[in-house]
Amino acid sequence: MGRKNKPAPWEEEEEIIWVSKSEMKRDMLALQELGEALVKLKPAVLEKFPLDDDLLSAITDAQRLKNEARRRQLQYVGKLMRSRDPEPIQAALDKLQNKHAQQTVELHKLEQLRDRIIDQGDSAISDVLLQYPDADRQRLRQLARQAKKEQQQNKPPKAYREIFQYLKSFYDQSL
Structure with a gap:
């Protein structure tokens, strides 16, 4: 008698993958x-x-x-x-969505840098100049003084926003 429905030992068994x-x-x-x-x-x-x-x-x-x-x-x-x-x-969609998230993180870092410039003054400005060598020290000092003055007098934060835009312009150039 022969074998019934049993593969020979030398034959490979097919693996059937059942998907529900x-x-x-x-x-x-x-x-x-x-x-x-x-x-x-x-x-x-x-x-x-x-x-x-x-x-x-x-x-x-x-x-x-x-x-x-x-x-x-x-x-x-x-x-x-x-x-x-x-x-x-x-993968392309994930890369696109991650790029947006990374850009948001970078903008938050620029906001923190702006706040440091206003609070710490020259020491933070020197850090900015190390990071962005083309930045103008005098311009940053002037904007920082204006921003502090605006905060003290409860005026609209024009210089505060201008510092951020100035830093963002250097960030955009580095891309």
Whole structure:
């Protein structure tokens, strides 16, 4: 008698990966949410993403549609995403979102630097000059004195804002 449904010892067994219907549905919804995130982006930003023509045209169509038509188009975008590798698209989206978060952190650092300039004066200004060698020491001193005077007299913080804009101009040049 021969063997029944038993592989020979030298034959490799095929590993069958069972995926539940719920898991498949979660994956489809995740791809659809990725598509929704892409639809919310501006066309100039979308050009930088690794998208093929079909997917890009579906996304631009979804951007101009409203209500039920938009919902159906988003489902179509999700369907198109299933036949593509979502990893590079997700990586590009994460990079874009992280860039925004990093920029926010940098602006907060500039605000703290501005406050140090007003509170500490010349010692903080020397730190600024080390960081941004093109900055004008006299201009920063003048703005710091004006900002202190405005704070003491409860005037609108014009110089306070001007210091931030001045520092931001050097930060923008360094990018």
